Amino acid sequence: MAIDTNEAFLLILGLLLLRECFSVADDTLSMGESLSVYTSDRLPSDNDKFELGYFKRGNSSNIYLGIWYKGIEDRRIVWVANRENYLSDPYTSRLEFSTDGNLVLLQDSSKIPFWSTNLRHLPSNSTEAALLGDGNFVLRDRSNHSTIFWESFDHPTDTWLPGAKLGIDKVGNVQKQLISWRNSEDPSPGVFSFGLDPNGVIQLILEWNNSHVYWSSGVWDSEELTRVLTSSAIYNRTIVLVSNENETYFTYSFTSNILIYPQLSITSFGQIKEIGEPLVIEPSIVLPRSLSTVYALCGAFGIYNNNSSNPCDCPKGFEPFSDTETRLNDWSSGCLRKHPLQCENRNGQKDWFLKISNVILPVNSKAYTPLSAKRSCELACMNNCSCTAYAHNSNGCMIWDRALLNLQRSLDNGEAGQDIYLRLSAEEPQNSKGNKWEVWVIVALPVLVMVLIFCLSVVFSSKGKHKCKGDVVSSNDLLLFDFNTEHHAINDETNTRDNATKSGKKDVELPLFSYESVSAATNNFSNANKLGEGGFGPVYKGKSLKGQEIAVKMLSNRSTQGLDEFMNETTLIAKLQHRHLVRLLGCCMEGDKKILIYEYMPNKSLDFYLFDPTKKKMLDWGTRIHIINGIAQGLLYLHQYSRLRIIHRDMKPSNILLDGEMNPKISDFGMARIVGDNKAQANTNRVVGTHGYMSPEYVMEGLYSIKSDVFSFGVLLLEVVSGEKNTGFYNRESLHLLSHAWELWRDERSLELMDSMIGRPSSECTIVRLINIGLLCVQASPFDRPTMFDVVSMMSNEHAPLPIPKQLAFTTSQNAMHSNPKINYAENCSINSVTISVMEARS
Known part of the structure; x- marks a missing residue:
């Protein structure tokens, strides 16, 4: 059917009007409007200096909502909304208003926002969003612009703009601080922060992992702090301290009218730098001046070497956590062992010590003993399975029982270096020394004897x-x-x-x-x-x-x-x-x-204690963490370090036996399968295992892989933390322990998952970290789950940032379980009360 000119004009006009109704009008965002990734929508500030929109960095496809100086080619990002929860779909992602008047960042048809202003009791029909001329993104009353309900200046990311607050909200006990990006391509929170000292001292501090201060401005002095944080005579940065019953914070302003404010940002290397005009390459303020002052810059077991192009490396026996991260000079995750410590003397082999000379010793030693002999110090470390390194000097013996932090090669600052002895696995080859013929004789003679005996x-x-x-x-x-x-x-x-x-x-x-x-x-x-x-x-x-x-x-x-x-x-x-x-x-x-x-295992199986109201009290937090770590080490061996790659397929508490010292041992390999080293997964027409511990892809499609064991481990981990069975939530609001754990995590109430029968742990952060790892393991897609190598690394490197788990999916219905008619839900499974023969839904 032909369309004449007038009809075509009216159609185009209608489309333009329709687009106008649902897109951003001017410099505000109102109810019914949205900011879309697909159409590259942006919200300009009222003076056209700043811009809010979506951005990506480097080769990553992750999408973030942020604010930057308009017109600067490198898009100098000054604020990021969803830095902890990136978007991935460029077609359906958008910023819009929810029915309660909050701003929400959504993707697909999901009702759970990736980011939200998250306010209560808003006048839902009279709010609007605007980007102000100072870079402050606000949610305000549409009829009275002076009424601000929410502002980004109360939630800084890595950049301190004039007017933004660094301090403490006393009412909500919330700290407003700058937190570094993970690296130049990843705006997720790093390990370094800059803000008001939370211990009551009125000073600005740089801190690693919210636990170690490595720079401070000194107690509040207006003139001194202004001098430290002002680098040019062209402008004058005036710093103000505000303190009242509701909050205490620092803020600042400029006396001169500058086109682009020199911004103070915390870098992924843990330094505060002032960045001014785009053409100025060198920052005029760098605090602290030397990277050697930044605590734990190279992460766990990493060594700082004072090389500006590549300041970190790993010792022998270790490798960087990620090639991608090291490419971006991101060493926050540190170094990982190539081979796990064995501790025990096995087959005539035992762990050994690598001497690293001329280093500044780490400060996190856990023991100091007055042992006079170096050999005694070595034996003290060797006999302690937790010991990772020792050093011996005129003061005696120092022992480290966790990851080494802030290890540095001796610098040119006059500080003398010392020797440290790093514990390595027996599987890590040592440098051969001495006469080669002697080595051959030593190696060959026992072999010949064994052949003769055989x-x-x-x-x-x-x-x-x-x-x-x-x-x-x-x-x-x-x-x-x-x-x-x-x-x-x-x-x-x-x-x-x-x-x-x-x-x-x-x-x-x-x-x-x-x-x-x-x-x-x-x-x-x-x-x-x-x-x-x-x-x-x-x-x-x-x-x-x-x-x-x-x-x-x-x-x-x-x-x-x-x-x-x-x-x-x-x-x-x-x-x-x-x-x-x-x-x-x-x-x-x-x-x-x-x-x-x-x-014989004298302490029976894990489920004997874990799900019994009385016996579970015997499993204190130290024992539970020890059991979780042991199970993870055993699974890692099956998946990566044994002669064969083995998938267990029936990981559950009843298959974890406990020896006399409550050391866990994985048992029952009747369902296990061998897969080749290069084989990612296999499939079966016989699904065997235990209801509640099997991964979704295994239940529905018969696909199993090492990620199937990872899923089972995640369930087991959450059971150990909570003292509850995964399938024991039938009469509660949540159907499973997994859904219950996810809901608590989503609402930032993870600690409520802890087993209340055994009191509070010495470190609640450790438990929250374990819950995070457990949720990562039970993610719906096997591709999203970590490997057991990743799991062990995340548990042993307690300071490395963890990924954010995605929302979980569960297979509970009969239709889901029987979605593949070719699968025979095995007839020869364990006959434990929770182990399935033919899978059926609850009636």
């Missing part, structure tokens, strides 16, 4: 090995049971073979016990020796001929698990050696008798 054992035990096929083996006749992994490793229905082993080679040797000896060890499997029963079958306590206490796990005839799971657990766990994995001592296979013999 050959003799094959000759003399060949007759006995035929007994394995069904003959009774005496209790003293201990054999080496050889598993050929090519034939016995359990695979999924995909029939993919274990590509992590060498085809046709026997690589597992496991002691084989007779049924007679196992029966004798357990007093003929008496009820008095019975410890419990799981999906595999009953478990009995026993004692070997040598007096060692053992746990005997028997495959029951009525067990939902079968030979596949038995062989899988035997084959897998025989390959694994780690202090946080239960140790398999041997097995028994005679006729239909299938038995596994483990080291």
